[in-house]
Amino acid sequence: MPIKVFTTCPRSAELGAFHGQAKRTFELTEHAGFTGTLIYTGNDVTVEPWFLAQELVRAHPKLSPLVAVNPIYMHPFTVARFISAIATLYHRRCYLNLVAGTSLRDLEALDEELSHDERYQRVREFAEVVVGLCSGTTPYSFGGDFYGVANLLLRPPLPPHLRPGLFVAGQSTGASETASRLRACGLGMLQPNLAVLPTGFRGVHLGLICRDTDEDAWRAARELYPADARGERMQRFSAQNTDAVWKGRMLRLADDKVKGVEGYWLEPFSRFQADCPLLVGGRERILGMLRHLLEQGIDHLVLELPAQEEDYMHTARALASLSGVSGFQHTTP
Secondary structure, three states: OOOEEEEEOOOOOOHHHHHHHHHHHHHHHHHHOOOEEEEOOOOOOOOOHHHHHHHHHHHOOOOEEEEEEOOOOOOHHHHHHHHHHHHHHHOOOOEEEEOOOOOHHHHHHOOOOOOHHHHHHHHHHHHHHHHHHHHOOOOEEEEOOOOEEEEEOOOOOOOHHHOOEEEEEOOOHHHHHHHHHHOOEEEEEEOOOOOEEOOOOOEEEEEEEEEOOHHHHHHHHHHHOOOOHHHHHHHHHHHOOOOOHHHHHHHHHHHOOOOOOOOEEOHHHHOOOOOOOEEEEEHHHHHHHHHHHHHOOOOEEEEEOOOOHHHHHHHHHHHHHHHHOOOOOOOOO
């Protein structure tokens, strides 16, 4: 099966910095030949992700947006219309990263009373409505616990190749069940032994620092992610402000200083510098770890990369070197 590679849009609370970093990420992603970019959502995201998605497809004809979508922010019909508009105006496919939560403080501010599992049930219904609207050519009806529509029609209808692809991120039982029910690509987190949790997920979110040699890679990694006591305190504070299962598990691994395979690095996560573990090493080491992921059935990568050309190019070369591995094929959106 082909492998799809997405990068992540950086976070910044300052509008100018956020927009500039986002545009730079899009440029580097297209130049590297990847599939597209994950655009986050949340109360703390400076720009509505669908506005950035439009900017991405307008300026970069080879990229597709992977838009984080949380039912707490909009109705599924609105999301279906955004998907249809991008498909109609730019002939581009959208991918959705379905998320069920945000910080506990933001949930309270939004008057959200649903439990963790109930929010995942809402995500499932939300996605079913979006997919039903985007897949049909006749009026669509749905009745659930959270959403109901009757004879609702999306105009214009979408051709099959432009219908949305679905991702579900998380390590909880609710996330696994949601991914399975929707036949979505589950997006898991890399463990110290390079297993991906939850078991059976086909996607993984990770960072990469790749150079020609291990020594060069670690030198670059420590320059990019220096020791930061304030960042460690911020990460601990953020952990108290969420019910996300994956974050608790990763912080326990960091606190216990669990030793992983050589090249697995969790310190930037514990310092609030990255949202995932990193793989650090020379090209041969990185190739070996990527091959291991492919052998597990991973066919989607969401990569957190420093916003500089050197990191994108080293990563692109490493992925291109996998062309001789069974199961790898570069894909367009």
